[in-house]
Amino acid sequence: MAIKDNINxxxxxxxxxxxxxxxxxxxFDATVIExxxxxxxxxIGKTNMDEFAMxxxxxxxxxGAVKNPYDPERVAGGSSGGSAVAVAIGACDAALGSETGxxxxxxxxxxxxxxxxxxxxxxxxxxxxxxxxxxxQIGAFAKTSEDAALILKTIAGxxxxxxxSAAEPVPDYDRVVGKEIKGLKIGLPEEYFAEGxxxxxxxxxxxxxxxxxKEGAKIETFSLPQTRYAIATYYIIATAEASSNLARYDGVxxxxxxxxxxxxxxxxxxxxxEGFGEEVKRRILLGTYVLSAGYYDAYYKKAMQxxxxxxxxxxxxxxxYDAIITPTTPTTAFRLGEKIxxxxxxxxxxxxxxxANLAGICAMNAPVGKNSDRLPFGLQIMAPAFKEExxxxxxxxxxx
Amino acid sequence: xxxxxxxxxxVHTQLLTESKIFCGCSTKFGxxxxxxxxxxxxxxxxxxxxxxxxxVEFAVRLGLATHCQIRRNNRFARKNYFYPDLPKGxxxxxxxxxxxxNGYVEIETENGKKRxxxxxxxxxxxxxKSVHDEAYVGSEETLIDxxxxxxPLLEIVSAPDIRSPHEAHAYLTKLRQLVRYLEISDGNxxxxxxxxxxxxxxxxVGQAALGTxxxxxxxxxxxxxxxxxxxxxNRQINLLKNGKQVEQNTLLWDPQKNEARxxxxxxxxxxxRYFPEPDLVPVFLDAxxxxxxxxxxxxLPDKKFERFLSQYNLPAYDTAILTESRDLADYFEQVAKHFxxxxxxxxxxxxxxxxxxxxxxxxxxxFPLTPQRLASLLKAIDGNVISTSAAKKVFEYLLSNEVSVDxxxxxxxxxxxxxxxxIEAYVDQVLSEFTxxxxxxxxxxxxxxxxxxxxxxxxSKGKANPQMVSSLLRKKLEA
Numbered sequence: 014m015a016i017k018d019n020i021n022x023x024x025x026x027x028x029x030x031x032x033x034x035x036x037x038x039x040x041f042d043a044t045v046i047e048x049x050x051x052x053x054x055x056x057i058g059k060t061n062m063d064e065f066a067m068x069x070x071x072x073x074x075x076x077g078a079v080k081n082p083y084d085p086e087r088v089a090g091g092s093s094g095g096s097a098v099a100v101a102i103g104a105c106d107a108a109l110g111s112e113t114g115x116x117x118x119x120x121x122x123x124x125x126x127x128x129x130x131x132x133x134x135x136x137x138x139x140x141x142x143x144x145x146x147x148x149x150q151i152g153a154f155a156k157t158s159e160d161a162a163l164i165l166k167t168i169a170g171x172x173x174x175x176x177x178s179a180a181e182p183v184p185d186y187d188r189v190v191g192k193e194i195k196g197l198k199i200g201l202p203e204e205y206f207a208e209g210x211x212x213x214x215x216x217x218x219x220x221x222x223x224x225x226x227k228e229g230a231k232i233e234t235f236s237l238p239q240t241r242y243a244i245a246t247y248y249i250i251a252t253a254e255a256s257s258n259l260a261r262y263d264g265v266x267x268x269x270x271x272x273x274x275x276x277x278x279x280x281x282x283x284x285x286x287e288g289f290g291e292e293v294k295r296r297i298l299l300g301t302y303v304l305s306a307g308y309y310d311a312y313y314k315k316a317m318q319x320x321x322x323x324x325x326x327x328x329x330x331x332x333x334y335d336a337i338i339t340p341t342t343p344t345t346a347f348r349l350g351e352k353i354x355x356x357x358x359x360x361x362x363x364x365x366x367x368x369a370n371l372a373g374i375c376a377m378n379a380p381v382g383k384n385s386d387r388l389p390f391g392l393q394i395m396a397p398a399f400k401e402e403x404x405x406x407x408x409x410x411x412x413x
Numbered sequence: 414x415x416x417x418x419x420x421x422x423x424v425h426t427q428l429l430t431e432s433k434i435f436c437g438c439s440t441k442f443g444x445x446x447x448x449x450x451x452x453x454x455x456x457x458x459x460x461x462x463x464x465x466x467x468x469v470e471f472a473v474r475l476g477l478a479t480h481c482q483i484r485r486n487n488r489f490a491r492k493n494y495f496y497p498d499l500p501k502g503x504x505x506x507x508x509x510x511x512x513x514x515n516g517y518v519e520i521e522t523e524n525g526k527k528r529x530x531x532x533x534x535x536x537x538x539x540x541x542k543s544v545h546d547e548a549y550v551g552s553e554e555t556l557i558d559x560x561x562x563x564x565p566l567l568e569i570v571s572a573p574d575i576r577s578p579h580e581a582h583a584y585l586t587k588l589r590q591l592v593r594y595l596e597i598s599d600g601n602x603x604x605x606x607x608x609x610x611x612x613x614x615x616x617x618v619g620q621a622a623l624g625t626x627x628x629x630x631x632x633x634x635x636x637x638x639x640x641x642x643x644x645x646x647n648r649q650i651n652l653l654k655n656g657k658q659v660e661q662n663t664l665l666w667d668p669q670k671n672e673a674r675x676x677x678x679x680x681x682x683x684x685x686r687y688f689p690e691p692d693l694v695p696v697f698l699d700a701x702x703x704x705x706x707x708x709x710x711x712x713l714p715d716k717k718f719e720r721f722l723s724q725y726n727l728p729a730y731d732t733a734i735l736t737e738s739r740d741l742a743d744y745f746e747q748v749a750k751h752f753x754x755x756x757x758x759x760x761x762x763x764x765x766x767x768x769x770x771x772x773x774x775x776x777x778x779x780f781p782l783t784p785q786r787l788a789s790l791l792k793a794i795d796g797n798v799i800s801t802s803a804a805k806k807v808f809e810y811l812l813s814n815e816v817s818v819d820x821x822x823x824x825x826x827x828x829x830x831x832x833x834x835x836i837e838a839y840v841d842q843v844l845s846e847f848t849x850x851x852x853x854x855x856x857x858x859x860x861x862x863x864x865x866x867x868x869x870x871x872x873s874k875g876k877a878n879p880q881m882v883s884s885l886l887r888k889k890l891e892a
Contacts, residue, residue, distance in 0.1 A: 037458065039458070143692075147691035174463060176462070176692070176694050256493075257502070260493060261502045263495060266500060266557075309686075
């Protein structure tokens with residue numbers, strides 16, 4: 014397996030693709046690494062990513078951009094782009110990535126892989142370098158749903174080191190592979206199929222959905238109106254938490270320290286100005302702003318309220334549907350450099366994926382085909398919290 | 414014009430938990446710098462806090478003892494600021510929802526009992542220490558010791574109900590007594606486990622609106638608090654008397670120079686950007702947990718004081734000293750199980766015992782005499798086996814010798830002579846030797862009897878029962 018470089022392996026570097034942690038060696042194993050080691054997994058290496066998992070293209074990295082194996086002119090997606098490519102080119106059987114707003118599902122879609130974001134709390138975050146604590150979750154890339162299910166079974170479960178990890182028992186996820194889908198109720202939220210979606214992706218997904226229908230699944234279109242607030246909500250909460258989580262990179266104890274500072278404040282300023290990349294600085298500034306006195310109620314507090322509405326809306330949809338199917342991304346892999354100077358457009362790449370993180374439910378990209386440029390794309394399956402079995406069941410069906 | 418002083422105190426008390434609030438590191442004081450640390454309290458990338466539930470229990474104990482409302486569903490918040498001794502760049506604390514609110518502490522003032530309100534008590538983690546030691550580094554460099562980082566604290570915020578440095582002292586004394594009774598903190602101000610900041614303002618008597626306040630920090634002993642408050646109150650009153658304004662400011666007390674200096678503006682203009690700590694789940698105090706904490710509360714100082722007054726019929730002065738600490742009170746009660754002249758126990762504890770503790774700089778727990786041995790000693794006096802003055806010698810001997818009271822009396826040869834015929838022999842000898850004094854007594858100078866008693870005691874090497882000596886002398890002189 015390959016491991017995204019924001020997950021700690023003892024005595025190895027954890028750089029988060031950042032200059033500020035370029036030389037940092039972790040003194041401990043992440044809980045997921047301990048579990049994989051216990052299962053005799055061989056680690057082939059750490060993988061490139063967007064700096065501190067902030068990005069949707071794996072271009073924000075001190076090591077340079079990750080390229081898409083289907084077209085080296087294009088991005089692999091992000092932020093877990095390196096892990097996606099490692100699996101896509103067959104360098105390893107599977108890889109760990111991390112999600113905050115789609116960082117596994119989107120690159121999985123761009124590289125034709127299964128990419129699963131488990132329920133918040135399903136997998137311990139201990140040893141995952143925090144970006145946005147209430148959204149972060151470790152997940153996996155694999156060629157098949159069965160492989161992904163096996164990996165999740167290995168890494169999931171309660172951890173005494175992570176209070177937010179769930180006590181929920183871990184089922185044998187791989188047992189559902191091949192299980193009949195007859196009688197499953199599937200919802201298609203119309204907002205996810207509206208303007209901005211690549212028509213080839215739309216028709217690819219609708220083809221897959223028709224297969225489900227043929228096998229006896231019940232398909233219904235419905236509405237998730239709060240979805241339109243998801244991106245705004247996400248970028249307020251994620252950046253607020255990030256501004257605090259990244260405060261520890263100050264040059265005092267470990268990592269990069271600017272050398273020519275005259276006093277403490279200058280040392281902080283220079284270290285952080287030189288050590289962080291543009292996108293990280295942008296998000297820290299945004300997050301600092303939304304938490305500031307006088308703005309907290311209007312931004313952070315409001316975003317938390319909207320997050321609750323989004324969660325409630327999804328949960329009530331799950332009263333009716335076993336799973337929700339949407340596109341994973343509005344387009345296939347875009348060109349390197351195409352969106353890097355336009356953060357807002359880049360942020361919109363997460364439009365279909367952030368809701369699952371905000372609601373804390375589980376979701377997965379299942380590859381469904383390639384477009385006329387031979388670029389892969391997938392569909393997104395969302396299921397209620399702790400119903401990952403449904404993701405693997407449907408994923409395995411599409412693979413068949 | 415007369416001015417009224419308004420003081421509110423903010424106390425941080427370090428908790429006596431075995432381990433830190435969010436990791437398993439020891440909280441022991443005084444270890445080598447940076448030896449009691451782990452990736453969690455060092456704020457390494459990827460770590461997460463896990464709450465030590467003992468901290469919640471300790472907070473509830475103090476909340477119950479100070480008549481607070483206790484919040485059942487508790488959340489933590491991040492207080493964000495940069496400082497080298499704060500590894501995560503934020504302190505995990507509580508903000509909008511403190512665990513305890515709206516309590517009070519009762520203090521004694523010149524005008525009787527008074528309640529000082531408590532606005533809140535909340536749980537938080539301590540930061541590390543910045544050490545400036547030119548033996549190791551240059552004057553421009555700072556050393557960081559992170560042993561203290563993550564040690565649990567309770568922050569206790571009083572209402573602005575305190576009206577004098579004297580009341581502030583009484584409040585702090587009471588609060589320290591409480592944390593010690595509850596065994597949640599050692600309350601040691603000099604070692605920094607009990608720290609106090611003050612908000613101070615003055616206003617003309619009769620004015621309802623509060624004056625502009627200043628915040629006073631770095632008062633590291635009870636004496637500093639008194640001095641610093643006096644200093645700042647005088648400074649503010651002088652400003653107002655001269656038609657000047659008090660500036661809202663944070664001041665640092667300098668105990669060497671006996672003055673308070675304003676902190677640099679940069680250090681105090683913080684926007685802490687509080688927000689709920691996403692790495693911790695809310696901790697819920699359910700009924701069984703809450704009840705088990707409540708039921709395990711010890712008898713509190715005020716109750717113990719009242720009980721000692723009535724049960725042992727002791728003067729208020731004695732009772733106040735004996736119940737000052739739980740250990741002293743427990744010691745008294747252990748002695749009282751074996752010996753029932755309670756006032757006599759109290760006299761000895763406030764006298765010889767207290768003197769010994771002072772001289773040897775030890776606590777009652779380290780005192781070499783068990784309550785049982787002290788009781789035997791007092792019984793020996795009571796039963797006329799030894800005189801009080803002999804008992805003091807026996808007491809000294811017992812302090813450094815592991816022997817029983819009887820053995821000590823035997824060894825020192827201090828057994829009192831209560832045999833009337835032997836005492837009579839001494840008395841007769843003295844009466845025949847000191848004829849001048851005998852004559853003086855008979856002439857009405859009865860005070861001379863003291864001298865004659867002394868001579869008998871000298872003759873008996875201090876062993877004669879002094880009561881018997883004096884009554885026999887009197888009998889013979891007046892015959």
